[in-house]
Amino acid sequence: MTRRPGHREWVGQAALVVVSVVVLVPILGTVLVSVSPDASRGPLVGGVTADWYAMAWQLLGPKVGPTLGVTAAVLVGAVLVVLPLCHALARRLVPGGAVVRQVTMLPLAVPGVALGLALAASDPGLRSSGGLLVVGQLLIVVPFLVAGLVPPLADPDLVEAERVASTLGAGPTRRLLTVTLPAIRLPLAASLLIAAALSIGEFNLSFFVVPPAHQTAPFALYSAFTTQRLELGAAGSVLFGVALVPAAVTAALLARSSLSRKEHR
Amino acid sequence: MTTLQIPPTEASGPSVPVADALVLDGVGHRYGTTQAVADVSLRLAPGRVLALVGPSGCGKSTLLRLVAGLLTPSSGTVHLAGEDATRLRAERRRIGYVPQSYALFPHLSVRDNVAYGLASQKVPRAERPARVQEALELTRMTPYADRAPSQLSGGQRQRVALARALAVRPRVLLLDEPLSALDPQLREGMRRDLRGLLAAADCSTIIVTHDQAEALALADEVAVMRNGRLVQLDDVEGIWRRPVDPFVAEFVAGAATLPAVVVDGAARVDADWHLPLDDFGPAAPSARAALSDGTPCFVVVRPVGGASLHPASVAGARPAEVVDVEPRGSSWSLRVRLLPVGASTAERPELTVTSTDAHLPGRTLWVRLDPEGTSVHAAPPAPTTTSPHGDRGTARRSPTRGRRS
Numbered sequence: 001m002t003r004r005p006g007h008r009e010w011v012g013q014a015a016l017v018v019v020s021v022v023v024l025v026p027i028l029g030t031v032l033v034s035v036s037p038d039a040s041r042g043p044l045v046g047g048v049t050a051d052w053y054a055m056a057w058q059l060l061g062p063k064v065g066p067t068l069g070v071t072a073a074v075l076v077g078a079v080l081v082v083l084p085l086c087h088a089l090a091r092r093l094v095p096g097g098a099v100v101r102q103v104t105m106l107p108l109a110v111p112g113v114a115l116g117l118a119l120a121a122s123d124p125g126l127r128s129s130g131g132l133l134v135v136g137q138l139l140i141v142v143p144f145l146v147a148g149l150v151p152p153l154a155d156p157d158l159v160e161a162e163r164v165a166s167t168l169g170a171g172p173t174r175r176l177l178t179v180t181l182p183a184i185r186l187p188l189a190a191s192l193l194i195a196a197a198l199s200i201g202e203f204n205l206s207f208f209v210v211p212p213a214h215q216t217a218p219f220a221l222y223s224a225f226t227t228q229r230l231e232l233g234a235a236g237s238v239l240f241g242v243a244l245v246p247a248a249v250t251a252a253l254l255a256r257s258s259l260s261r262k263e264h265r
Numbered sequence: 266m267t268t269l270q271i272p273p274t275e276a277s278g279p280s281v282p283v284a285d286a287l288v289l290d291g292v293g294h295r296y297g298t299t300q301a302v303a304d305v306s307l308r309l310a311p312g313r314v315l316a317l318v319g320p321s322g323c324g325k326s327t328l329l330r331l332v333a334g335l336l337t338p339s340s341g342t343v344h345l346a347g348e349d350a351t352r353l354r355a356e357r358r359r360i361g362y363v364p365q366s367y368a369l370f371p372h373l374s375v376r377d378n379v380a381y382g383l384a385s386q387k388v389p390r391a392e393r394p395a396r397v398q399e400a401l402e403l404t405r406m407t408p409y410a411d412r413a414p415s416q417l418s419g420g421q422r423q424r425v426a427l428a429r430a431l432a433v434r435p436r437v438l439l440l441d442e443p444l445s446a447l448d449p450q451l452r453e454g455m456r457r458d459l460r461g462l463l464a465a466a467d468c469s470t471i472i473v474t475h476d477q478a479e480a481l482a483l484a485d486e487v488a489v490m491r492n493g494r495l496v497q498l499d500d501v502e503g504i505w506r507r508p509v510d511p512f513v514a515e516f517v518a519g520a521a522t523l524p525a526v527v528v529d530g531a532a533r534v535d536a537d538w539h540l541p542l543d544d545f546g547p548a549a550p551s552a553r554a555a556l557s558d559g560t561p562c563f564v565v566v567r568p569v570g571g572a573s574l575h576p577a578s579v580a581g582a583r584p585a586e587v588v589d590v591e592p593r594g595s596s597w598s599l600r601v602r603l604l605p606v607g608a609s610t611a612e613r614p615e616l617t618v619t620s621t622d623a624h625l626p627g628r629t630l631w632v633r634l635d636p637e638g639t640s641v642h643a644a645p646p647a648p649t650t651t652s653p654h655g656d657r658g659t660a661r662r663s664p665t666r667g668r669r670s
Contacts, residue, residue: 160368166355167333167362168382168433178381182372 027241034234052235059220059232060239067216071199073134074141078195081138082145083188087180089146090153104146107139112204115139120208130214136205141195148191148255152184186254193251197244285344286311286469287332287437292341293493294327301327303493304341309437314463314470316480319490320516325473328490329439332471334358345436356385361430361438361468365445367422369414375425376401376410382433400428403465419447420455424462431466438463438470444479456482477517481505489513507547510645514565521571521616523564525641527556532564532641538583540564540634545641552643561644568598568617570638574624575631582631587624588615597623601632 032043034052088094089101107115119136126132152158158180165179181188203218210216221240225233287309294302302324309315317325330336332343334355342351350358369378379400383393401407404424414422423443430438443459444452460483463470474480480487481501488498489512497509508514511522525532531539532546545564547553556562566572575582589600602615616632624630 157366157368160364160366161370163333163335163355164362164364164368164429165370165381165385166335167358167360167439168429169356169359169385169387170381171356171385174385179370182370 030234030237033231034238036231039231039234052229052231053239055232056224056235056239059224060217060236063215063217063220066214067200070130070133070137070214070216071196074137074199075192075196077134077138078141078145078192082142083149086146086149087153090150091159101146101150105143108143112140112202113208116205116208119205127209128211130211132209133206133211133214133216136209137199137202140202140205141198144194144198145191148187148194149184152187153180155183158183186257190251190254193247193254197247197251200244201240285309286313286346287471288342288344289328289332290342290344292328292331292338292343294324294331294336295339296327301493302331302338305490305493305495306341307488307495307498309469309471311469312467313486314472314484316484316487317471317473317490318475318477318480318487318517319496321475323490324493325475325490326441327493329362329441329471329473332437333360333362333439335362359386359433359436361433361435363423363426363430363438363440363443365442367426367446369422369425369429371414374411374413375406375417375428378414378425379406379428379432382429386433388433396432400432403431404428404462420451420458423447423455423459427459427462427466431468435468438466438468440470440472442474443472444474444476452479459483477519481517487517489517491516506640507552508565508642511563511565514563514642518565518567519617520565520567521614523566523614524644525562525564527558527560527562529558532556532562534564540639540641542641544636545634545639547640547642555643556641562641563644564634565640565642566616566634567638569619570635572616572618572632572634572639574599574601574618574620574622575633578631579633582633584629585616585632587626587628587630590623590626592623593619596621599624601630603632604629 029043033039034056035048035050036043037046037049037051085094085104089097089104094100116136119132119139120127123132126135161179161183162175165175170178200216201218202216203222206216206218210219217240221233221236224236227233285308287307289305289307292302292305293300305328307315317328319325327336331338334350334353334357338351342349344350345353345358345360370381373381376397379397380393383396388396398407401410404427406421406424406428409417409421409425414425417425423446427440444455447455456479463483472480472483474483481504484501486498486500487504489496489504491512497504497513499507504513504517508517508520511524514520514522523534525534525540527533527542528539530543531541533539542553542556546556574585578584584604585601586604587599588602591598591600597620599618599620600615601618603613605613618632
C-alpha cells in the first residue's frame with residue numbers, strides 16, 4: 001500500500017512547482033525570443049533562426065579570453081588568500097573570528113555598485129592594470145567561499161585526523177597536502193566552481209572598476225541589449241547560461257556528494 | 266602517609282632515568298581561566314600499560330594531549346625516554362596516538378594509512394613495506410590491506426589505527442577511550458583482543474578511559490584523576506584493594522563508602538555499628554599503624570562480596586530498605602538504604618549488594634558486611650593545597666606501597 005503524501009509534503013511540492021515555473025518560464029521565453037527572426041511580431045513568427053546566436057557570439061567571443069583570465073586570477077586569489085582565511089576562521093586562530101566572519105559576509109548585503117565605487121575611489125592606479133577588477137570580484141566571492149569552506153575545515157573528524165598526522169611526524173605542509181586538502185576536496189571544488197561562475201557573470205561591481213582592455217563577457221551581454229534588439233540579447237543570455245549552468249550543476253552535485261560521504265563515514 | 270610519585274624537581278633539574286619511557290613532572294595546563302590539569306607527576310616504565318581513569322572532564326584527555334605534544338603544558342616538564350620533550354612539537358615526539366574516533370585517513374587504503382607515519386618520519390623507502398607488513402600482521406589486518414577505511418567494521422578500524430601508530434615504533438603509545446566507539450556487545454571481545462595486541466607490541470602505553478573495568482582489564486597500573494589532579498597511582502590490585510580515599514573506591518570499584526572513626530580497635534560507623542579491624546582492617550603493619558584510636562577512616566563496601574542480605578536479623582547485621590533492583594542475568598543488583606537503629610542520627614547511606622534472590626523495592630532486609638569485600642582504610646588527611654575545584658593537590662600511593670623506583 002503506497003503512502004499518501006501528507007499536508008507538509010503537498011505544501012513542499014506546490015512550492016517546488018511555483019519556483020520551477022518562476023525560473024523556467026523566463027528561460028523558456030528567452031530561448032524562444034533568441035530563435036525568433038523578429039520577436040516584436042511574436043515568438044517564432046516567421047520561423048526559426050540561428051542568426052542571432054552568430055551575432056551574439058561575435059560580441060561574446062572576444063571577451064572569453066579576458067573573462068577566463070580574470071576568473072583564473074580570482075580563483076588563484078581564492079586559494080592563496082581566502083582558503084587560509086577560512087582555515088584560520090575554522091580553527092579559531094583569528095582574534096574576534098566571529099566578527100571577521102560577519103565582515104566577510106558584507107559583500108552580500110552591500111550593493112555591487114557601492115563596492116565598485118568604493119574600490120575605484122580607493123586606488124585609481126590599480127584600475128588600469130585590471131588588478132582592481134580581480135580584487136573586486138574576489139570580494140564578491142568571499143562570502144560564498146567562507147560559507148562553503150569553514151564548516152568542512154572545522155569538522156572535528158578532520159581536526160582529529162590532522163592531530164594524528166602530526167603525531168605521526170607530518171609537518172604543517174604535509175598535513176595540508178595529504179590530510180586537509182583531500183578531506184575538503186569536494187567542498188573546495190564546489191566552492192571554487194561557484195566562485196568561478198560568480199566571477200564570470202559579475203557585472204555590477206566590475207562596471208566601475210574594469211579597464212577597457214579587460215572587459216569581461218557580461219559587458220558583451222550588456223552591449224547586446226543596448227542594440228535594442230531583444231533577440232540578440234536573448235541569444236547572448238542563452239550562450240552565457242549554457243556556459244555557466246554546467247559549472248553550477250557540477251558545484252551542486254559536488255556539494256551533495258560531500259555531504260553524502262560525510263553521512264556514510 | 267602521602268607518597269609523591271616523583272621527587273620534587275631539584276634546582277639543577279630533575280633526575281630522569283633514561284629507562285623510563287615517560288616522566289611527567291608537575292605538569293599543568295590551563296584553558297583560559299580553567300585549570301584542566303594541575304601538578305601531575307608520574308613515571309611510565311618501558312613496556313608497561315598505564316590506564317588513566319576518571320570521570321568526564323577530569324582532565325585525562327588533556328593530559329594525553331600534553332604527552333602527545335598537541336598541547337603545551339603551562340607548567341611542569343615532559344620527558345620521553347630521557348629526552349626533555351616539554352617544548353617539542355608533536356611531529357618530533359615519535360608518539361603513537363589513537364584517538365577515540367580512530368581518525369583513519371578516509372582517502373587512503375589500510376596499507377597507506379599504516380605507511381603514512383613512515384613516510385612522514387622519512388624512514389627509507391626500501392624499509393617501509395616490511396614495516397607496514399609487520400604492523401599489519403601484528404594487528405591481523407593483512408587481508409584487509411587494500412580496503413578503504415569505510416569498508417571496515419569498528420573493530421577493524423581500531424586495529425588499523427593501532428597498526429598505524431605502532432608502525433612508527435613509538436616511544437609511547439597513547440590510546441584515548443579505545444573501546445568507547447564500539448557497540449557494547451563487541452567491547453568485551455575487543456578488550457581481550459586489545460590486551461593481546463598490547464602484550465605483543467610490548468610498547469609503553471597510556472590508555473585513557475572512563476570505564477574502570479576496561480582499565481583494570483588492560484593495564485598494569487592505574488592512575489585515577491579528579492578535577493585535573495592525580496588522586497592515586499598504583500598497580501591494579503593496589504588500586505582495587507587499597508583506595509586512598511572514598512572517591513577512588515567509589516569510582517574504581519563501584520563501592521559504597523561509609524565514614525567512620527577508629528575506636529577500641531574497630532571502625533565505628535555509628536554508636537551501634539563497629540567493624541573490628543582484625544577482620545576488616547588492612548593486614549600490612551604500616552597501614553594498620555595508621556589506624557590508631559581516634560583516627561578518621563572510611564569503610565569500603567564493594568558490590569560483590571562486600572555485604573550479604575538476610576530476611577531476618579543476624580549477628581552484626583543492620584536493617585536496610587530495598588531502594589532499587591536491577592536484573593543482572595543470573596543475579597540481581599540491589600540498591601539498599603540502611604535504616605537508623607535506635608536513636609542513631611547517622612546518615613542513611615546506600616549500598617549496592619549483589620544477590621541471587623530478587624527482592625521488591627520497599628522491602629526491609631538485614632545487611633551484614635563481609636570482610637571478603639569490605640575493608641577499612643585511613644581517611645585522607647585534610648588538604649594542604651587547594652585547587653580551584655577544592656581538591657587535594659598530590660597523588661598518593663596506597664599506604665602499603667612505597668615510592669616507585
